[in-house]
Amino acid sequence: MKIKKSPGRIAFLIFLYLFLILLGVIFLAPVWHVIMASFSQSDILTSHSGLVFWPLGNPTLGGYKIVLSSPNILTGYANTAFYVIVGTLISTVLTIMGAYAFSRKRFAKRNFFMLFLSFTMLFNGGMVPTYMVVKNLGLYDSRWAVIIPSAISMFNMIILRTAFADVPEALEESARIEGAGEWTIMTRIIVPLSKATIAVIVLYYAVGLWNSWFPAMIYLKDRTKYPLQLILREILLLNDTAVMTSSADAVKNVQTERKLVKYTTIIVSTVPIMCFYPFIQKYFTKGVMIGAVKG
Amino acid sequence: MKSFIEDMKKNPGLYIMIIPVLAFFLIFAYLPMFGLVMAFQNYTPRGGFLHSEFVGFKQFADFFGSIYFGRLLRNTLMISVLNLIFGFPAPIIFALLLNEVNNKWFKKSIQTISYLPYFISLVIVCGLVADFTASDGAITDLIVKLGGERINYLGQPEYFRTIYILSDMWQGIGFGSIIYLAALAGIDQELYEAASLDGAGRWKQTLHVTLPGIVPTIITLLILRMGTMFAVGYEKIILLYSTNTYETADVISSYVYRKGLQEFNYSYSAAVGLFNSVINTILLIVSNKLSAKFAGTSLF
Numbered sequence: 001m002k003i004k005k006s007p008g009r010i011a012f013l014i015f016l017y018l019f020l021i022l023l024g025v026i027f028l029a030p031v032w033h034v035i036m037a038s039f040s041q042s043d044i045l046t047s048h049s050g051l052v053f054w055p056l057g058n059p060t061l062g063g064y065k066i067v068l069s070s071p072n073i074l075t076g077y078a079n080t081a082f083y084v085i086v087g088t089l090i091s092t093v094l095t096i097m098g099a100y101a102f103s104r105k106r107f108a109k110r111n112f113f114m115l116f117l118s119f120t121m122l123f124n125g126g127m128v129p130t131y132m133v134v135k136n137l138g139l140y141d142s143r144w145a146v147i148i149p150s151a152i153s154m155f156n157m158i159i160l161r162t163a164f165a166d167v168p169e170a171l172e173e174s175a176r177i178e179g180a181g182e183w184t185i186m187t188r189i190i191v192p193l194s195k196a197t198i199a200v201i202v203l204y205y206a207v208g209l210w211n212s213w214f215p216a217m218i219y220l221k222d223r224t225k226y227p228l229q230l231i232l233r234e235i236l237l238l239n240d241t242a243v244m245t246s247s248a249d250a251v252k253n254v255q256t257e258r259k260l261v262k263y264t265t266i267i268v269s270t271v272p273i274m275c276f277y278p279f280i281q282k283y284f285t286k287g288v289m290i291g292a293v294k295g
Numbered sequence: 296m297k298s299f300i301e302d303m304k305k306n307p308g309l310y311i312m313i314i315p316v317l318a319f320f321l322i323f324a325y326l327p328m329f330g331l332v333m334a335f336q337n338y339t340p341r342g343g344f345l346h347s348e349f350v351g352f353k354q355f356a357d358f359f360g361s362i363y364f365g366r367l368l369r370n371t372l373m374i375s376v377l378n379l380i381f382g383f384p385a386p387i388i389f390a391l392l393l394n395e396v397n398n399k400w401f402k403k404s405i406q407t408i409s410y411l412p413y414f415i416s417l418v419i420v421c422g423l424v425a426d427f428t429a430s431d432g433a434i435t436d437l438i439v440k441l442g443g444e445r446i447n448y449l450g451q452p453e454y455f456r457t458i459y460i461l462s463d464m465w466q467g468i469g470f471g472s473i474i475y476l477a478a479l480a481g482i483d484q485e486l487y488e489a490a491s492l493d494g495a496g497r498w499k500q501t502l503h504v505t506l507p508g509i510v511p512t513i514i515t516l517l518i519l520r521m522g523t524m525f526a527v528g529y530e531k532i533i534l535l536y537s538t539n540t541y542e543t544a545d546v547i548s549s550y551v552y553r554k555g556l557q558e559f560n561y562s563y564s565a566a567v568g569l570f571n572s573v574i575n576t577i578l579l580i581v582s583n584k585l586s587a588k589f590a591g592t593s594l595f
Contacts, residue, residue, distance in 0.1 A: 009497060016395055023389070024408045027469065030423050031411065033433060050436035098316035101309040108302040113313065117320050123576045125327025126568030127529075127548075128555040132333070132344075133326045149323045152316065182308030211416040214530055218556055229418045236422025237534055262426065266419055273414055281410055288473045 038063055038263040045259050063264030066257060073265065076228035079143075083227055084209045087147040091205040094152050096198070099160035100186045105169070121154050134219060145219035146212065146227065153208075156201040159290055163197035164190050200287040203280055210273065228269050235265050334566040347562075354566035363550065371546040375524045377460050383520060385464050386471030387513060393472065394479045394505065406476075409469025421534035424462045425449055449535065452543040459535065459544075474516070475509055482508035515586055522582030525574045547571045 005013075033051050040048075041057030048056060067073055098117075102110045124130070130149065139145040167190050175185050191198065213229035220226060239258070273280070303310050329344075334354055336347040358364055389409070396402040412420070427434040428448040439445050448454045486504045495503060529548035536544035545553075547567065555564025 012497075013395075016392060017401070020392060020396065020401075020405050024405050026465070027408050027412055030427065030433075031415075034423070049431040049433075051433045094316055094319065097312045101313045101316075104306070104309060107306050107309050109299060113317070117316075120320055120324035122579060123328070123572060124324060125330050126565060126572055127551055128561055128565040128568060129327035129330030129333060130323070131556060132330055132561070133323065136343075137322070151323075152319050182306075182312060186312075207414070211418070213418055214533075229416055232416075232418045232422065233534065236418065237425055262422070266422065270415060270419060273416075277411075277414060280414060281407070284413075284470075285410075285473055288470075289477055 034263050034266050038260070038267045040260065040263075042257045042260040045263075046256070063257070063260040064268070066261055067264045067268050072223070072226075072231050073228070073268065075224055076226055076231040077269075079225055080210060080228040082143065083146050083212070084206050087151070087209045088202060088206045090147060091151045091153070091156075092198070092202050095157050095160055095201060095205075096186070096191060098152065098157050099164050100182075100190055102157075103161045103164035103190075105165075117154060117157075131218060140219060141221045141225070142219075143225055146216050147209070150212075150215065153201075153204070155291075156204055159287075160194070160197055160201055163194040163290075167193050196283075196286065197290060200283045200290060203283045204287060207273075207280065207284075232265060232269055236262055331565060331569055333562050334569045336562050338562040338565070340561075350562075354563045355570065357563060358567050358570065363545075366542065367545060367547050367550050370543060371525055371527050371548075373456060373543075374459060374527050374546060377456055378463060379520065379524075381460055382464050382467065383517065385468050387475055387509070389468050390472040390475035390479060390509075391501070391505065393476065406469065406472075409472070411469070412466040413470035415466070417530060418534060420462060420466055421531060424458060424535065428454075428458060450537060450539045452540045455536070455540045455544045459531070463531075475512060478509040478512040479505065511591075514589060518582050518586040518589065520582075521585075522579040523575070524578060525571060 029051065032053075036055055037045060037052040039055040039059045039061070040052060041055075041060055042062060044056040045052070101107060102114055104110065125133075134140065134145055134149050139148065171189050171193075172185055175189055180188070211229060213227065213233055216225075216227050216230045217233075220230075332344055333347065335349060335351060336342075336344075337350050337353075338344070338347045342348070393402055393406065396405075415423075426432055429435065430445050430447045435443075435445060435448060438448075449458060482504065486508075487500055490500045490504050525547065527546045527548060529546070529552050532544060532546055532549040533552060536549065548571065551564050551568045551571065554560045554567065
């Protein structure tokens with residue numbers, strides 16, 4: 001259908017495209033600013049106010065040298081890697097096991113258990129009683145306190161249960177006749193056929209753990225266990241760039257380069273997420289749709 | 296009980312499999328619920344849940360009688376309501392605008408860019424907010440150019456809500472629009488052709504075909520959001536607020552955190568938390584019932 005556009009329509013389209021471009025600029029500008037500022041010369045940057053469109057002064061890697069040699073950033077990185085990898089593994093395995101069991105129709109009491117577990121989405125003990133439980137379990141100042149208390153998301157388990165329930169029962173039946181046990185049926189038949197949904201929940205858990213800072217803040221005392229996000233909070237929001245280094249001389253140095261250090265830290269700690277961005281975006285988008293169909 | 300044993304005999308593997316799952320929920324979800332007994336005690340770590348002194352509803356009475364009660368209620372509701380007025384329609388409008396774009400490449404590019412902020416961690420987003428609204432920040436600079444003052448805006452109680460809502464929108468519009476774009480893509484193209492044959496212009500088509508196509512999605516999400524009116528999350532508040540801005544920034548959940556885990560007023564904080572949880576649960580149930588009735592979908 002080719003219809004000649006009316007002048008009103010053309011005016012609308014011009015406005016539409018300009019407005020969307022403006023929005024795009026607003027979404028991107030802060031990111032661009034940080035990237036460019038991170039390559040700037042520290043003294044010019046410190047006295048600069050407003051957006052940075054291009055590296056100020058001679059482009060340098062000075063900020064990166066400070067940040068990448070900071071022991072706190074490096075241990076933060078290593079800790080976060082541990083929390084993300086181990087935590088995602090534990091969460092995913094537990095969620096798969098629950099989702100598998102509760103999706104089997106021959107499991108007569110599954111609805112009773114689902115009701116029992118779903119109630120926790122409606123009501124919970126709240127922050128302080130949960131804190132006390134974690135503390136009384138001896139998890140205070142333990143790395144496990146970051147991972148275990150939030151290991152299973154009921155929402156993720158429901159999503160996965162729906163996917164598992166969609167696998168034709170006949171496949172399971174034939175495997176059972178050949179003598180396959182629960183574990184084999186789950187790992188060899190159900191899981192491989194639900195890869196896309198599993199990818200979604202793996203990413204939900206992984207990104208959640210990557211971003212997590214609050215449990216670490218309330219449960220960890222020992223700074224060498226801090227995840228990256230908690231170190232970032234000190235640098236970006238508590239304005240404490242002294243955490244970058246331990247020697248007094250270097251502290252002074254870091255204070256004068258504070259602004260540069262902030263921007264560089266943001267880049268250094270966002271690069272990993274951005275590397276996986278196309279992948280994460282794809283599965284998160286998929287997750288929205290799965291959640292909506294379920295909802 | 297007998298039926299349980301039969302079921303166990305039939306599916307021993309499944310029962311073994313759910314042991315760790317049940318253990319998780321018992322320990323980290325149900326045990327804290329029993330721990331709420333501390334809201335009716337004068338809890339001391341020495342006495343524990345079993346030997347601390349019982350004080351009945353004293354902690355609740357203290358909270359309802361304190362000057363903070365009204366302030367927290369107002370702040371929590373204000374942030375929710377502002378977010379509802381500005382944050383809720385924004386992704387809908389964005390999706391409708393994107394839907395008018397015919398150039399696939401342009402549409403896809405803007406979409407991809409708009410998701411980007413969603414994947415920046417909350418700590419960094421708040422760090423950026425603090426940096427941009429500082430007295431030498433990029434946004435402050437813009438405000439100064441438009442004739443405003445050069446001050447640290449995040450430290451001013453009167454600007455806290457604006458900053459909170461706008462940064463929420465910046466981070467969430469793109470990602471929030473996905474669900475509406477999907478609903479828009481699901482509208483039958485023949486409806487547009489039929490409307491066009493009936494002489495409806497683009498505007499009329501938007502009004503009579505496009506909007507009705509996404510109204511069910513809007514209603515569902517709106518009702519479900521009503522269920523979380525009193526559940527303003529503490530993470531972003533704690534990252535952004537400061538002593539200066541408590542008067543507009545402090546919400547129930549951040550107050551629970553501060554009283555309980557920073558000032559060690561365990562029982563009082565647990566009582567405030569319980570009060571909030573009860574309201575949240577009631578709202579969630581009501582909104583869910585409404586959603587089932589009017590939109591035909593519900594969470595549970």
